[in-house]
Amino acid sequence: MTKTLATVIRENYSAIATTYDGKWADVLAVHGRAVTDRLDLAAARRVAEIGCGPGRLLSYLERLAPQARIIGTDLTEAMLRRAPARFARVAGDAEALPFAEDSLDAIVMPFVLFHLPDLPTALSEVRRILAPGGCFAAVTWSGHDPHPAYDVWVRVIDEHEAPPDPSPQMPSGAVTSDPVELELALRAANFDPVDITVERFRHRPTAGEFLAHSQVIGSMARRIALLPADRRASCLAAAERELAGLEPEAFTESGTVLYTTAR
Numbered sequence: 697m698t699k700t701l702a703t704v705i706r707e708n709y710s711a712i713a714t715t716y717d718g719k720w721a722d723v724l725a726v727h728g729r730a731v732t733d734r735l736d737l738a739a740a741r742r743v744a745e746i747g748c749g750p751g752r753l754l755s756y757l758e759r760l761a762p763q764a765r766i767i768g769t770d771l772t773e774a775m776l777r778r779a780p781a782r783f784a785r786v787a788g789d790a791e792a793l794p795f796a797e798d799s800l801d802a803i804v805m806p807f808v809l810f811h812l813p814d815l816p817t818a819l820s821e822v823r824r825i826l827a828p829g830g831c832f833a834a835v836t837w838s839g840h841d842p843h844p845a846y847d848v849w850v851r852v853i854d855e856h857e858a859p860p861d862p863s864p865q866m867p868s869g870a871v872t873s874d875p876v877e878l879e880l881a882l883r884a885a886n887f888d889p890v891d892i893t894v895e896r897f898r899h900r901p902t903a904g905e906f907l908a909h910s911q912v913i914g915s916m917a918r919r920i921a922l923l924p925a926d927r928r929a930s931c932l933a934a935a936e937r938e939l940a941g942l943e944p945e946a947f948t949e950s951g952t953v954l955y956t957t958a959r
């Protein structure tokens with residue numbers, strides 16, 4: 697039986713929940729906090745982060761919305777269980793949210809929209825559960841600068857003939873990475889006004905952090921996991937040798953992200 701896209705996403709995030717809930721969650725949380733700062737949550741009564749993962753943003757939302765019940769929702773229970781238990785934690789799919797119509801004053805979705813197989817349905821769901829005048833914020837990937845360490849990593853994995861990434865690319869990524877397309881999608885779901893700004897993303901891992909992260913998270917990690925143990929070991933040894941020759945700047949991952957706010 698073919699797996700649904702939601703099942704694939706849930707399996708991927710279940711496998712990486714522990715690693716994700718480390719430095720990577722902290723790197724992304726910078727942007728979650730920055731976009732949330734653009735919302736006025738002082739009088740909000742119910743605020744949800746949908747796709748909250750390990751819940752780095754929830755205590756920040758609590759500070760910005762002192763009168764609100766803060767809710768974390770995620771498709772992947774292994775991620776959601778890592779969120780602080782003092783918050784309401786609700787398992788749910790962004791495309792069929794388990795909340796009543798008009799029941800939330802604010803919804804935030806940092807680094808989630810590009811995962812959704814059916815973006816228009818998810819945006820309509822967000823609109824349905826958002827109270828009139830309620831606000832929405834999201835962060836999505838946009839452009840990527842050249843990343844020499846990643847290029848070496850991909851080449852070494854290709855040379856070891858790792859099979860292709862078994863996870864399908866979500867078509868919504870083409871919309872959520874483009875400010876014009878994303879604005880159109882939000883307007884089609886009856887959001888108005890919509891504000892999208894292009895911001896810089898920059899992460900400077902050490903060589904060791906890059907290698908540790910890349911073996912667990914992302915498309916290349918999924919490919920390398922499909923290699924037989926002996927070939928995987930020689931692939932990692934080759935990658936380590938080649939990466940050791942690079943300058944520290946070669947490990948910097950940078951590019952642009954979109955900060956979206958809407959009502």
Ligand SMILES: C[S@@+](CC[C@H](N)C(=O)[O-])C[C@H]1O[C@@H](n2cnc3c(N)ncnc32)[C@H](O)[C@@H]1O
Nearest residue numbers: 709747748749770771772775789790806807811
């Ligand atoms: C990149 S993580 C972002 C987590 C958190 N928002 C952050 O900024 O660290 C993406 C999260 O979205 C969740 N997710 C993916 N598809 C989802 C869906 N359809 N409904 C709800 N959550 C989803 C994943 O399980 C994962 O925890």
